[in-house]
Amino acid sequence: MGQKATERIFEIEAEATVEVEAGENVAGLEELRVKWLGRKSELTGILRGIAGLEPAERGLVGGSANKVREKLEATLEARIAELSAAELETSLSTDSIDVTLPGSPVRAVGHLHPITRTRRLIEDVMIGLGYQVMEGPEVEHDFYNFTALNHPDDHPARMLQDTFYVEPGGGAPAEVGKQDVLLRTHTSPMQVRAMEAAPPPLFMIVPGKTYRRDSDATHSPMFHQVEGLAVAEGITLADLKGTLLAMLREIFGPDREIRMRPHFFPFTEPSVEFDVSCFKCGGTGQLGKGDRCNLCKGIGWIELGGAGMVDPNVFGFVRDAGYDPDSVTGFAFGFGIERIAMLRHGVGDLRLFFDNDVRLLEQFS
């Protein structure tokens, strides 16, 4: 009896294995699992009948039946895995899309204004040189814009800058040019405010809006400047030159040179205007076949701004804050942000910056 049962177990193994290996889909295999391993299967029947065998035979039959059961399980699982992988591939191959259609657009990133980008570039360069960034009021007292910058009343230097004046609140309009409140004509008023607020050493820049009564392709009544001020013991005009050179090379390229031309500003002495060597023609003034460089007009230099050593009279207004011209010296510089942006990006008309046409803005990602 036991002998016969054991033989049958191995026959079941052989028959079932053949059928499982011939199975062609997952559903069919699940039916085979029921047929060969299910509750009503022959193998299960044999296992159930073990109790009726001789005790000596029970171990052999039970062991064989369980071994075969495990082997058949494994064979089934292997075959199912094989087939389902194939079935997945088949179903994917019929589930195809036209990959050449355009993608679903997400909202594109926007754009920072070229003036913001240029301002940040300048800020980052000067931060690297050890400067803080400060802001000051655009509507300013005459004192900070002129008087404390060594422009006495009725001084012709005041005529250099065509100033917007602000109506005093209420009352009758004051005489133009005699008013206390104005739109700052440069970022320089912050020189005095910053010195009032903190003792030397002071290294700071002031980016911001400035205003002059002027309007054409190269002048806007509103424009942006960056002021720089460095005050400490032992600051020299040579330090100014080195600082401007380092800054201009970061902005316009490592081969740039700087030129300083003596000039006059009431609040610096000595005063200079500074130029950068033209980055289009390399400072030669000529392009390729001897054509005149149209960027620098053949001069080889591009005018950028004004600078100089802080006039002792300016320190005179902040002596109480620790600025004694006998112990500290300083330099200051200023230049236009639009000018830098126009040069770097080839924008020909200053007014385009304030027109805010997205076709311009979108060129500056």
Add this chain to the structure above:
Amino acid sequence: MRIPYDWMSTYCDPGMEPEVLAEKLAMTGTEVERVVVSGPPSAENFVIGEVLAADSHPDADRLRVCTVDAGEGDPLSIVCGAPNVAAGQTVVVALPGAVMPDGMKIRKAKLRGVPSEGMICSSAELELGEDSDGIMVLPEGLADPGTPAGDVLPVSQVVLELEVTPNRTDCFGLYGVARETHAITGAELAPPPWQGESLAAGGEVEQLVSVKVEDQDLCPRFTARAFTGVTVATSPLWLRARLIAAGQRPINNVVDITNYVMWLTGQPMHAFDLDLVPNGALEIRSARPGEKVRTLDGAEREPGPDTVLVCDENGPTSIAGIMGGAGSEVSETTTSVLMEAATWNGPNILRSSRDLNLRSEASSRFEKQLHPALAARAQIVATGLMIELCAAKPVEGMVDVAAPMPESRTIRLQAGSVERILGLAIDAQAQLEALDKLGFGVGRDGDDLAVSVPPDRHYDVTREIDLIEEVGRVNDLDQRLPATLPCGSGRVGRLSRQQSLQRRAEDSLREAGFDEIVGMSFTDPSEAQLLRLAPPDPRAIAVALSNPLSEDQSIMRSTLIGSALGAARRNLARGAESVALFESGRVYLPAGEFGSGPLGGDFPGKQRPPVNEPHHFCVLATGSIDPASWGHDAVGADFFKIKGVLERLAAGLGTSVEVVAGEQPFLHPGRSGEVLVEGRSAGWIGQVHPAVAAEWDLGEVVAFEIALADLLEASPLGEEKYVDFTAFPPVDRDLAVVLPDSVPASGALEAAREAGGKLLRSVAVFDVYRGDQIGDDEKSLALRFRFGADDRTLSDEDVTAPWQKIIAALEGMGGRLRG
């Protein structure tokens, strides 16, 4: 300041091309705007000719056919239309190839059938005068026919156009420019034209002329000389040529002398017809109310009370230092001249000229404050020319009403000072030589220099630092100055917290798809009306300009929305279908409380800023905000889209905003809100009122504006504190509550928060339902609650109590739970 090069060269000839000198001047502090040519671009092909015959033209009454000896070869045939041409005249001939000032090139031609081999020139054609009615007839025997005209006439004069800085009054005189040229090139400098002579005060002239000065502060010096036997005539060609090249119009010899002397010395002068000055008596005084003066330009002017007038016994004759009067003008019949050279108070002249809106060559010099010593120099030079050109007889002496001369100044230039300021050592000898060439008196004083300042530089050079600049600028500063960086410690370069958060906020909007605009700070006063803003709203009280460029730029903006609407309109008008814009900029409000830090309008410095200018963000969208594709339609910008942008902006700064119902005059009343940051008002959000949007030609527009400082103040960025999230997981619960529309979502959330107690970590709306299952004026809000504690994992029992309270609170405001 136009400096005719040849004229300047008579005092200092640098022996170099004008362009080379121009470059040197530019690099030493005198900007040269342009190098130009007065007259024809070149003197080539202009020769002296002699008219041998002037016959009538066979076919034209007004033309003559001239035979002209122009040197080499056969006489030329030239057709000429001038009425004054005649045989025997010495003239200038433009030969074929000559180029006229207007660029016209002379060619051989036939005029009415008669060949013409050149042109006989008028003075106007050569820019040597204004007479265009006839040819210029030269003195007989001036030069042989064929002589290049440039050898005997200033046919083509090079002119340097200088931009003189206001401190350099010396360079408003040609001799000053010559001295500057001497200092920077080393070329020899001729003595000044006034040297070696002096004029004493007083003398016979006082019998003819008397001068009374009311206030010597306003008129520190008034000098007058008298001349008799004056012959008024046209000035000689050389003088006219120089004046024209300088940009001055020749009038007659006496007036031309005053202008010539001004150009040469920098000191303006004025000539009176002495016979037209009753008793030769002049009075210098301030204008009286209502007084009028007829100036040389023919205009009648009413000067203000600060303006100084030169008056005779009949009243005002001229406006001191600005413009002479028509009443005592020198004319062809003049035989006696009163020549004035005065010194005025610079600030007073500047103010008067600004008040009168009248500037002249004289006022542009006087306003910069001239030294009284210049007046006598001008009188000396003018006297020589009056004798030479007008056959005038000077009356002995000079009327000289003068306050004491400013004390001459000696400044010590210490040995180490130049290097201390410039960072470049210049040896003492080189310093001394530089100052000497510039006209300073220099002596050594130990290691230092003792420098005395000449009158020409009296008001400009007052301190050691001014000398350092002088020494530096003429010592090849640009080439020699090293480029160093400041050394020393105590500085850290970085952005402030506000500045770096501002950048982050801008970047966040950029990444959300918004384009940054920069609007003008100016706006039109009518904008407030378009936005329906009215006092007492502070945005309706404008910071106004006294002298705007135009009405539409006459006040400062008090909100950014106008700029954004304007930019949206422009872009849509130019074909854009939608725009999403933001601006990061200031608004200008009359006064009030300042926010915190510079972004709130609180700037460093002792004096508070005159107005409040906080930094705002304005974000605006119109049209589609998410683009269409072949798979779905575009999504239009609506209130919740823009609110999402606001929430994202706040979240990017680590904080949040709350929007509660709140109206703005320019917003849709049902779709507008007030933006709160930590419970305080920080801005507005909403759909722009359709009628307001229509004023900007726009349809549905949504926007918000927020005060950046308020938003940043709530930001914990950079200062976050870690909260342990691993130990005790939170418990989440959801519910749906039906509420009347009159209860805003924010109200429900606030009530729930209050009721939830300290175990309630957060609550948020995650769905909204309106429809058939609830009433028409109701909405169902789905809320998600998160409970948690720091010290334990919450059990259901822990949450039960707050949960019941929350439900009670929601029911208390008219809500009912939905199944």
